[in-house]
Amino acid sequence: MNSATLYVGDLHPDVSESMLFSKFSTAGSVESVCVRREGITKRSLGYAYVTFSEPADAKQAMSTMNHETMHGRPIRIMWAQGTTTDREDANVFIKNLDKSIDKQVLYDVFSPIGDILSCKIVEDRQGSKGYGYVNFDTEEAAKQAIEKVNGMVLKGKKVNVEKFIPQRERLAMMGDRPKKNNNVYIKNFGHEYDDDKLKLEMEKFGKVISAKVMTDHQNISRGFGFVCFEDPEAAEKCIDNIMGSELNGKILYASPAQKRSERRDELREKFERSMREGVNGNKGVNLYVKNLDSRIDDERLRQEFSEFGTITSVKVMGDGVKSKGFGFVCFSSPKEATKALTEMNGRIVLDRPLYVAHAQRKEExxxxxxxxxxxxxxxxxxxxxxxxxxxxxxxxxxxxxxxxxxxxxxxxxxxxxxxxxxxxxxxxxxxxxxxxxxxxxxxxxxxxxxxxxxxxxxxxxxxxxxxxxxxxxxxxxxxxxxxxxxxxxxxxxxxxxxxxxxxxxxxxxxx
Incomplete structure (x- = not known):
């Protein structure tokens, strides 16, 4: 990257090259704009590079446009770097922040110590998650920030400031130690449980710290919830016993609870893997089935299609409480899927004619x-x-x-x-x-x-x-x-x- 290139982060997925070009052209002559995208889906990764003809114009843009809003999100601007090593050495991690502290407040606290390249508060839909990062231009400024601000009281809370440790180093420090998880995610129990009943039912596996059933705006169960055990071994025991068990005709699902970011990364990997598999010749094995009666679950759908070949997976789509009236059946070969499509399309099941077709990705x-x-x-x-x-x-x-x-x-x-x-x-x-x-x-x-x-x-x-x-x-x-x-x-x-x-x-x- 040259000295006239800016990194623009925290972008809304709908922000395009043309939008960025229009915005940054007000600061000077823009040579190029590149929004970084996923290789297969072409979706925005949430950041871009903007290159100006003159470094002075890039500096002007960074000083006047940082934290301005695009598509409802404040953007984050910093100088683009060819490698991340220097930035990591000059990066500090701040936690125990009051929820009212935003990026501007954080910038005002740390800017007297040295030149700041980037300042970020980590947020979710509810707002600040209570921690953030400040990236200085030198490692020395980062050390001074730790000395001066660590332990300082901001908005009534004592904040902790420490050197930023990249994820790869944190994983290396853990070595081969398995990651213990006390929290369990359980779904598909319909309206059977409220918080108290879920906690009582799960205490047979070990001491429960808390249990929460997720509800909608009318306080009706959404059919899934979370249980936090005191002992990780109790959480593992819960998963082993609950996963695949039956409750009033429904098959329960249990797994270690994940952070939203971890779940998103896992789903993205599954999606991209399925995309790659589709490109590599596994097309034609997955069927889309709709007009399903509400009484049809995964097992009943599998039974209806089992005569046509080996089924690798079957899923009736629903919200955890009731079926949405459609689902998918995946066979081991295109020949089996084609035979099932021919025979099952229009067949009456529980007084309803089924519609069966080859499943397609949204883009297709x-x-x-x-x-x-x-x-x-x-x-x-x-x-x-x-x-x-x-x-x-x-x-x-x-x-x-x-x-x-x-x-x-x-x-x-x-x-x-x-x-x-x-x-x-x-x-x-x-x-x-x-x-x-x-x-x-x-x-x-x-x-x-x-x-x-x-x-x-x-x-x-x-x-x-x-x-x-x-x-x-x-x-x-x-x-x-x-x-x-x-x-x-x-x-x-x-x-x-x-x-x-x-x-x-x-x-x-x-x-």
Whole structure:
């Protein structure tokens, strides 16, 4: 990394390169922006690198934009480094922080000691988790910070400041010692337990410190909970006995409780592994089954499909209390899965006809729907295509492009001007050319066509925000947008998400 490159962290997953480019260009000439993404899913990893033409512009951006909000999250800016060794030596870990202490307060406490490259409070959905990190530019400044601030009382609490130890070193210090876990996660017990009953039931395995059944906003059990034992051996005994046991016809699940970050990493690894397996030729073995009766559980679903071959896994999707009406059956070979699909699709089980199809990842499903949409468009050569920004539909202050008369009616976010409220004028629908022109059109023209399709639908839902919401949804990938246009539910979800984001932004600006 050169001296004009900034690391921008704590990014919302929806923050894109173009958004960062627009924001940081106000500080100077930006040469490049790179949001780091996962190799397979292409999802944002939550950080990016922004390179300026001049180091002075990068310094200006870091001093004026650090901790500013993007998509509702404060961003964290520091100088990009080629290696992490120097940063780790100059990094301190602070714990026992009062929940009211934010990054700015932490910065104000430590900044008199030395130049700070990065300052972070670790948070979850409830706010601060009570600890954070400060990264200085030199190891000497970090040592002084430990000497001066360790034991200091901040907001009524004595804080602990120590040298940051990377995870790889902490694991090495543990050596081969197994990680002991006193906490157990138990699920699939429905409404059978409350806190007291769960604790009483688990005490047969050892002394229980606490037991908690998770509930919804109406204080109804969500079918899972956590038990904390005094002795790790009691937790292991609980897992061995509870896992796979039956309670009122339901198979219980028990495992060591995990931190949210650990669970997220494990799920991500499973997801990426399944993606790799799909790419490497294990396609066609997994079936999607829907329209299931609520009485069908994993075991009943396995029984229904067992005659067609070896089943490697089966799962009825639910919330721990009741079935969602669909599930998945995975066979050992594509031939077995195909036979089961042929025989079971439409079969009546508990008075309901089953729908069975090959399971698809969300990306594949959306791509297929988009492909079907393109094919349908090509077949409808004489399809009628109405113009988008009809004067009668435009709200006051709606923005449209100033285009030549022949091109009027297409949407684009550039060169906008306000138009007044017009009286309703009904235009005759104009025949659209062969839909094959969509494939042949330039990206700009495709964007205009998609905008024309989006606007009238959004206008029906939020007339006053139709222009803004259309512009926001046009940031979505083209193939995904084609899928959304074919699914009213998906379009509704995307619009509601966009409205929610606008409301949050407006609230933050008012404060």
């Amino acid at each position: 499903r959306r791509a297929n729907l988009a492909s079907q949409r393109i094919t349908t468009m090509r077949q409808q050569q004489s399809a009628q295509y109405s113009q988008m920004f009809q004067p009668g539909l435009s709200g006051a202050g709606c923005f449209v492009t100033q285009l030549p008369q022949a091109a009027r009616g297409f949407f684009t976010p550039t060169q906008m001007q306000a138009i007044p409220r017009w009286q309703t004028v009904v235009r005759q629908p104009t025949p659209w050319r062969e839909a094959a022109m969509f494939d042949d059109a330039s990206p700009t023209k495709q964007r205009q066509m998609l905008g024309n399709r989006l606007f009238p639908r959004i206008n029906d839902m939020y007339p006053e925000l139709a222009c803004k919401l259309t512009e926001m949804l046009l940031q979505i990938d083209k193939s995904e947008l084609l899928y959304i246009l074919e699914s009213p539910e998906a379009l509704g979800d995307e619009v509601e998400n966009a409205v929610s984001w606008l409301n949050k932004r407006n609230q933050s600006e008012q404060h």
